[in-house]
Amino acid sequence: MHGLRRDLLVAAAILMDKQGRVLLVANDWSRRGRVRYTLPGGMVEAGETVLAAIVREVYEETGLRIKAIQHLAYVVQVEDARKSERTIAMAFRADYEGLLNPKDPDGHIVEARFFTAEEVAVKLDEHRPLLEPLMDYIRGERGRFYAYSSWGGEGTRV
Numbered sequence: 262m263h264g265l266r267r268d269l270l271v272a273a274a275i276l277m278d279k280q281g282r283v284l285l286v287a288n289d290w291s292r293r294g295r296v297r298y299t300l301p302g303g304m305v306e307a308g309e310t311v312l313a314a315i316v317r318e319v320y321e322e323t324g325l326r327i328k329a330i331q332h333l334a335y336v337v338q339v340e341d342a343r344k345s346e347r348t349i350a351m352a353f354r355a356d357y358e359g360l361l362n363p364k365d366p367d368g369h370i371v372e373a374r375f376f377t378a379e380e381v382a383v384k385l386d387e388h389r390p391l392l393e394p395l396m397d398y399i400r401g402e403r404g405r406f407y408a409y410s411s412w413g414g415e416g417t418r419v
Contacts, residue, residue: 266345266346267344267345267346267347268346268347268348268349269304269346269347269348269349270304270305270311270349270351271302271303271304271305271348271349271350271351272302272303272305272311272312272314272315272318272350272351272353273299273300273301273302273303273315273318273350273351273352273353274300274301274302274315274318274319274327274330274352274353274354274355274357275300275334275352275353275354275355275395275398276301276319276323276325276355276357277354277375278375280375281377281378282375282376282377282380283300283375283376283378283381283395283399284300284301284323284325284361284373284374284375284376285298285299285300285301285373285374285375285376285381285384285385286298286299286300286301286322286323286363286370286372286373287370287371287372287373288369288370288371289369289370289371296371296372297388298384298385298391299391300352300391300395301318301319301322301323301325301373302314302315302318302319302322302350302352303318303321303322311351312330312353315327315330315353315355319355319357320364321363321364321365321366321367321370322363322364322365322370322373323361323362323363323370323373324359324360324361324362324363324364324373325357325358325359325360325361326357326358326359327355327356327357328355328356328357328358329355329356330353330354330355330356331353331354331355331356332353332354332403332404333351333352333353333404334352334353334354334394334398334403334404335351335352335394335397335398335402335403335404335405335406335407336349336350336351336352336405336406336407337349337350337352337390337394337406337407337408337409338350338406338407338408338409339390339408339409339411339412340408340409340410340411341411341412342410342411343411350390352394352395352398354398361373361374378396378399381395381396381399382396387413388412388413389409389412389413389414389415389416390407390409390412390416393407393416393418394407397418405418405419406418406419407419
């Protein structure tokens with residue numbers, strides 16, 4: 262494991278509205294006003310399946326209920342040597358119902374809204390492991406694996 266101290270498993274949902282826009286949530290993890298946009302989702306808790314985590318996280322972060330999970334969209338691995346972490350994130354395309362009304366119990370979500378592909382590219386620009394797989398998916402690519410050496414580093418796509 263090359264000295265990594267923590268492995269993180271993350272589940273995320275790709276939710277699109279009737280206009281084809283993608284739902285992103287604005288996270289302020291540090292509560293210092295430094296917002297990072299991501300797909301709705303989060304850590305898979307002990308004893309929880311990835312699919313159950315998606316349902317829980319989407320509801321907490323957006324107020325929307327998952328009706329069906331369509332398919333695995335992509336998987337991303339990020340080796341963050343600075344934090345001694347390895348993150349494995351799985352993104353699934355899902356159908357939803359309800360109205361946007363974030364209920365994040367952690368208080369990190371400051372916004373949840375749908376963005377066009379062009380807006381997604383701007384919101385995720387600084388984070389290649391978030392941007393590249395999602396933009397490939399929007400362009401029609403499915404089932405790819407992405408590996409990155411850091412959150413800002415170069416990646417490999419398979």
